[in-house]
Amino acid sequence: METVIKTKDLTKRFGDFVAVDKITFEVHKGEIFGFLGANGAGKTTAMRMLCGLSRPTSGEAMVAGVDVYHHPEEIKKNIGYMSQKFSLYEDLTVLENIKFYAGVYGLTDKQIKDKSDELVEKLGLQKQAKVLVKSLPLGWRQKLAFSVAIVHQPKIVFLDEPTGGVDPSMRKQFWDMIYDASEMGITVFVTTHYLDEAEYCDRICIMVDGCIKALDTPFLLKQKFKVDNITEVFYQLARTAKRGD
């Protein structure tokens, strides 16, 4: 199995505060990897390091074959990123957003045109192609944001709470897109607070106070903790947190 993310004792300190504390893990190609933890557990900090946005204090990390210390810029070409807070330009239309991202990621004019047509059709947004993104419902925006995050066929896509506030029906459609991306060989690294979604991941990792406290398939985690759902696993672990969030 090809490894696309590999860390060893990866650590980030802010002054005395250890936000991420020696995390060691691997993620495989095409895997859907759920990254869970309470607010303040260190998920976003860890993710920022893996995306080349924040320089680690110590430890090692290779992402898509690139070292995060020495070539953070190189990483950005190989990954896609989407967060709940910012992903799309609200004052650009659907089509303009697709073209903008495709352009930023260096696709040719021909590729941009083909890709735009393809995405608009795939998302069923033909009627809304020229509508400003801000007037789209959140669920649609998130599906579009995910599509543009993988417009350049990255090796890995990082999704930071992509489904926050989205209704259950749309969340399920969003997860269909995640499965499709995974089948195309794109590795999906995803955080969520909806623990039913943890069940849809190949493996999940639960962070508590900056450390990885559990990492396995949902099935084996439930078995290990002798509970019948991931919420209880999460609850048992997160309750041990000492850090005020």
Add this chain to the structure above:
Amino acid sequence: MSAIILDHITKTYNKKTVLAVDDISLSIETGELFGLIGPDGAGKTTLFRILTTLLLADKGTATVVGNDVVKEFHKIRGIVGYMPGRFSLYQDLTVEENLNFFATVFGTTVKENYDQIKDIYSQLEPFKTRRAGKLSGGMKQKLALCCALIHKPEVLFLDEPTTGVDVVSRREFWEMLKRLKAQGITIMVSTSYMDEATLCDRIALILGGKILSLDTPANVIKAYPEKLYAIKSPNMHGLLKDLRINDDILNCYAAGEYIHLSLKKPGKENEDLLLQHLKEKGETDLEFKETIPTVEDCFIRLLGKQDGNSN
């Protein structure tokens, strides 16, 4: 007595081209914990804004604790607490300063009403000199709740207070709501977490500005008309694909560990037929059982009916 009454409220935006709230009538009793469940764009926030007197309805009337939202907006503003969906405290003020600010605006002091927020604020106190913008999601939400409570409101409006909040903090938050309810405060809360819906006294499922269903969570579940099944296999995504192309299936979707599905013609014979069919497709180790619907199942069913598709 009803704490909140909406009577044929309609609201449009953009020169009447966008219908946000479509002729909604409902009443919420004093001391009730009432949940608004619906997707983004359903009209939840518009309702909150009309009831908190920040927005005028096109048609219809509404009252909060007997006060008309148009004529007596001033009275309403003094007796309600509102936690908007977007974090709306002053990011550059500290925890303490925000709280003092809101107390002062409402003509009171933190000291005078401290008992109202003590439970919640005690968890924030170690961080009282931290700027609000630097707080984590869970703490921001606790502070926002304190600021909405500091003037001892009779009615509390909470617009998606737990979006982006982890499950541990969400449980704590709902424990707090229970305690506030026990004090007799009326609470109207919206959420996209279906597990929270079951913690409300009554819920309204809202979509496209209309109420699709309004009852206690137990009755909403009881009204689910079809037999619902849960199925799982070691290859869940493949299984879902197989189910989607099966003509005997009315509806199917992932639901955590299982896939939930309903059959066009339920019954033992068709259940066996489905399992047989799936085995032919190469599915092994299938677990299949009848299951009790959740609020999420009810909601998805209503959404599907609205979209005119069953998937």
